[in-house]
Amino acid sequence: MKNILVVGGAGYIGSHCVKMLKERGYNPVVYDNLSKGHRAAVRGIKFEKGDLGDKKKLARVFKKHDIEAVMHFAAFIEVGESVKEPARYYNNNIVKVISLLDAMVENGIKYFVFSSTAATFGEPVEPKISEAHPQNPINPYGQSKLMVEKVLKDYDKAYGLKSSVLRYFNAAGADDGGKIGESHTPETHLLPIILQAAAGKRESIKIFGTDYPTKDGSCVRDFVHVNDLSSAHILALEKMARSGESDDFNLGSGEGFTVKEVIESAKRVTGRDFKVETAARRAGDPAVLVADSAKAKRVLGWETLYNLDKIIKTAWRWEQKRRY
Ligand code: UFG
Numbered sequence: 320m321k322n323i324l325v326v327g328g329a330g331y332i333g334s335h336c337v338k339m340l341k342e343r344g345y346n347p348v349v350y351d352n353l354s355k356g357h358r359a360a361v362r363g364i365k366f367e368k369g370d371l372g373d374k375k376k377l378a379r380v381f382k383k384h385d386i387e388a389v390m391h392f393a394a395f396i397e398v399g400e401s402v403k404e405p406a407r408y409y410n411n412n413i414v415k416v417i418s419l420l421d422a423m424v425e426n427g428i429k430y431f432v433f434s435s436t437a438a439t440f441g442e443p444v445e446p447k448i449s450e451a452h453p454q455n456p457i458n459p460y461g462q463s464k465l466m467v468e469k470v471l472k473d474y475d476k477a478y479g480l481k482s483s484v485l486r487y488f489n490a491a492g493a494d495d496g497g498k499i500g501e502s503h504t505p506e507t508h509l510l511p512i513i514l515q516a517a518a519g520k521r522e523s524i525k526i527f528g529t530d531y532p533t534k535d536g537s538c539v540r541d542f543v544h545v546n547d548l549s550s551a552h553i554l555a556l557e558k559m560a561r562s563g564e565s566d567d568f569n570l571g572s573g574e575g576f577t578v579k580e581v582i583e584s585a586k587r588v589t590g591r592d593f594k595v596e597t598a599a600r601r602a603g604d605p606a607v608l609v610a611d612s613a614k615a616k617r618v619l620g621w622e623t624l625y626n627l628d629k630i631i632k633t634a635w636r637w638e639q640k641r642r643y
Pocket residue numbers: 396397398436437438460487488489490507508509510512524525526527528538539540578601604608
């Protein structure tokens with residue numbers, strides 16, 4: 320299997336995965352409508368501009384490039400926005416994905432790697448979240464991803480469409496070369512905001528909530544490098560093609576850091592001081608989200624190569640010379 324259609328491949332995680340696919344001898348083809356993605360993130364890669372919901376265009380692209388598997392990254396990802404505008408989330412993250420899956424079934428493409436999220440679990444009832452943890456999402460974003468997970472089970476039974484569901488915890492960092500990285504407008508994610516404060520592009524960073532039941536009162540998150548996520552995608556795809564089975568994996572480092580700890584680490588790694596303010600809790604934020612990724616390690620042989628300092632270092636390099 321060589322020809323992989325990467326839907327949403329011009330976005331943050333997609334573009335890193337495309338780069339790794341290419342380096343490992345695959346032939347990735349990016350399919351993106353560039354509503355959020357960046358053409359500059361996939362220079363030198365085969366590119367098709369198109370919308371996720373455009374079945375006819377997808378069918379043409381499948382045939383033209385002899386596509387054998389699809390990786391799907393094109394989603395709306397903001398929890399807060401999903402609460403305010405659920406219709407957009409359900410349309411983009413469910414309705415259009417079903418149309419993509421239908422196009423795959425109609426064209427005989429059997430393998431699908433799906434970007435899901437820790438947000439499908441809702442409030443954790445265990446310290447570390449494994450695949451067996453109950454899934455009770457608390458916002459439309461998490462609901463939309465969980466719904467597709469359910470659709471995928473039924474499509475497997477009825478149509479033999481095999482899927483690998485990958486639930487990311489907090490994706491962060493940038494490629495080591497510093498040519499591609501994270502760029503969202505507006506930016507809402509913790510690490511880029513911290514580093515923009517360190518670079519003097521923002522006045523300060525606000526800590527959302529200092530009264531959580533954690534060791535220093537700020538939220539705990541599990542940061543996983545975007546290249547570690549990419550390697551998991553490739554391992555999952557290869558495993559699925561070998562075994563012919565669908566599966567699901569939670570992807571995190573297994574280690575939690577508080578928001579305050581991330582800020583302190585960023586000050587140390589960058590050597591910059593910046594203003595830190597405290598603010599009210601942000602709606603929809605669970606206090607602690609940490610992955611149990613033992614299954615990905617055991618079944619896929621997945622390893623994470625980047626700790627928090629390395630994640631910050633790569634993101635800092637990107638922040639200083641970002642091109643988009
Ligand atoms: N935070 C701040 N200040 C900021 C930004 C964030 O204190 O300026 C805090 C948040 O309150 C949260 C933590 O930093 O406690 C991480 O926030 P992010 O917005 O960076 O990430 P989330 O954990 O909210 O969301 C991420 C993904 C989502 C996914 C979720 C899964 O971005 O797509 O993990 O739980 F749904």
